Amino acid sequence: xxxxxxxxxxxxxxxxxxxxxxxxxxxxxxxxxxxxxxxxxxxxxxxxxxxxxxxxxxxxxxxx
Numbered sequence: 001x002x003x004x005x006x007x008x009x010x011x012x013x014x015x016x017x018x019x020x021x022x023x024x025x026x027x028x029x030x031x032x033x034x035x036x037x038x039x040x041x042x043x044x045x046x047x048x049x050x051x052x053x054x055x056x057x058x059x060x061x062x063x064x
Contacts, residue, residue: 012058019054023047 024030029043 012062016051016054016058020047020051023050 024043024047027043027046029039
């Protein structure tokens with residue numbers, strides 16, 4: 001696999017940030033009481049899982 005150019009790498013990071021931002025924006029955690037530690041932990045877990053999935057998709061797309 002070849003190394004992406006600087007503009008391609010920047011575009012990749014922008015897409016990843018946008019996906020994570022959208023996920024956080026729509027997460028039900030932000031509509032609940034902010035002092036619930038379990039909800040915060042679940043949010044972190046779901047973001048990590050989603051980020052891992054997006055990385056796999058991006059790696060697959062980069063290989064095409």
